[in-house]
Amino acid sequence: MTTKIDQAAIDRLFLEARSQNGWTDQPVSEAEIRALYDLVKYGPTSANTQPARFVFVTSPEAKERLRPALSPGNVKALAAPVIVLIGYALDFHDKIPEVFPHNPGFRDMFVNNPAAIEPHAFRNSSLQGAYLILAARALGLDVGPMSGFDAAKVDAEFFPGGTVKTNFIAAIGHGDPSKVMPRLPRLAFADAAQIV
Amino acid sequence: MTTKIDQAAIDRLFLEARSQNGWTDQPVSEAEIRALYDLVKYGPTSANTQPARFVFVTSPEAKERLRPALSPGNVKALAAPVIVLIGYALDFHDKIPEVFPHNPGFRDMFVNNPAAIEPHAFRNSSLQGAYLILAARALGLDVGPMSGFDAAKVDAEFFPGGTVKTNFIAAIGHGDPSKVMPRLPRLAFADAAQIV
Numbered sequence: 001m002t003t004k005i006d007q008a009a010i011d012r013l014f015l016e017a018r019s020q021n022g023w024t025d026q027p028v029s030e031a032e033i034r035a036l037y038d039l040v041k042y043g044p045t046s047a048n049t050q051p052a053r054f055v056f057v058t059s060p061e062a063k064e065r066l067r068p069a070l071s072p073g074n075v076k077a078l079a080a081p082v083i084v085l086i087g088y089a090l091d092f093h094d095k096i097p098e099v100f101p102h103n104p105g106f107r108d109m110f111v112n113n114p115a116a117i118e119p120h121a122f123r124n125s126s127l128q129g130a131y132l133i134l135a136a137r138a139l140g141l142d143v144g145p146m147s148g149f150d151a152a153k154v155d156a157e158f159f160p161g162g163t164v165k166t167n168f169i170a171a172i173g174h175g176d177p178s179k180v181m182p183r184l185p186r187l188a189f190a191d192a193a194q195i196v
Numbered sequence: 197m198t199t200k201i202d203q204a205a206i207d208r209l210f211l212e213a214r215s216q217n218g219w220t221d222q223p224v225s226e227a228e229i230r231a232l233y234d235l236v237k238y239g240p241t242s243a244n245t246q247p248a249r250f251v252f253v254t255s256p257e258a259k260e261r262l263r264p265a266l267s268p269g270n271v272k273a274l275a276a277p278v279i280v281l282i283g284y285a286l287d288f289h290d291k292i293p294e295v296f297p298h299n300p301g302f303r304d305m306f307v308n309n310p311a312a313i314e315p316h317a318f319r320n321s322s323l324q325g326a327y328l329i330l331a332a333r334a335l336g337l338d339v340g341p342m343s344g345f346d347a348a349k350v351d352a353e354f355f356p357g358g359t360v361k362t363n364f365i366a367a368i369g370h371g372d373p374s375k376v377m378p379r380l381p382r383l384a385f386a387d388a389a390q391i392v
Contacts, residue, residue, distance in 0.1 A: 130326030
């Protein structure tokens with residue numbers, strides 16, 4: 001359990017991976033999307049609640065439904081073979097008897113304390129969105145995460161019913177290296193971290 | 197940029213990694229903590245804001261400061277060589293001129309719309325917390341993420357001043373395989389995802 005992964009993988013995941021702004025026409029198959037989910041699902045979530053809900057937008061028709069919700073800067077994402085919508089389910093706790101079977105009554109913690117639902121769903125769906133970014137890279141795909149879209153429009157179009165809210169969205173495909181921006185500065189250890 | 201990482205790395209990161217409940221006495225060095233940050237910092241955040249703030253709790257004295265904030269179920273974490281506190285900075289936008297230098301005025305979007313600050317910081321620090329979990333695994337470390345602690349006590353003790361709030365905490369070290377729980381069920385693709 002304590003083996004470092006090889007440097008090529010670390011490069012691929014962290015050191016050389018870059019957020020993408022342009023896309024080649026190489027497709028992403030349904031099998032690749034399912035393989036991606038089959039990694040993402042194993043990322044840890046609090047009480048194993050897995051509150052993220054994913055909509056993989058791939059068809060021209062679905063992309064047109066998404067277009068009005070995108071900002072001018074995000075329309076470029078429609079050129080990617082997949083845009084994934086990462087939502088969070090506000091009824092995630094109804095699945096606790098299934099996903100946390102040794103303590104099904106943990107569902108009541110949320111039923112009796114509704115204010116705990118949204119922070120739990122938002123935090124853990126964000127973790128799952130990050131797992132998705134890194135899992136896509138692990139599978140040889142490139143990612144372009146985005147915020148700045150109209151979340152209410154995405155909710156209305158793709159998550160009707162009101163129990164799922166959009167967290168963020170990301171384009172997935174094969175990036176055009178010529179469209180990658182220069183890497184932006186990262187905070188020094190001392191500006192973001194301390195050891196006590 | 198489109199090479200799949202090797203299966204051993206995918207196993208290490210996703211398929212075989214497990215949240216830990218017990219720890220060996222193998223230490224984690226300051227060099228390992230700094231190497232961990234040097235991967236985490238490259239994970240993408242919206243507008244490169246990097247709002248997470250990390251406190252690596254390693255000394256016996258600092259662990260005793262943390263103890264009163266832990267739930268009875270979380271006290272086991274104090275046996276790990278490191279407990280990292282992942283916080284989010286509510287003044288992250290003051291660093292936008294440094295980390296987003298081509299558009300320093302983006303800071304004003306948050307100054308003029310304070311309601312946007314906390315969701316941005318919470319979402320993106322959660323992403324960074326997930327990058328930390330996977331980066332630790334990439335470096336051959338094990339992780340035991342936790343919620344259920346008293347966040348107000350952690351804030352008061354480790355983030356005095358009120359500009360950083362605790363998001364979640366995680367033990368880091370070398371796990372005791374005998375303490376790992378059976379793996380919990382994951383949601384089927386159809387229960388968490390759709391392709392449109």
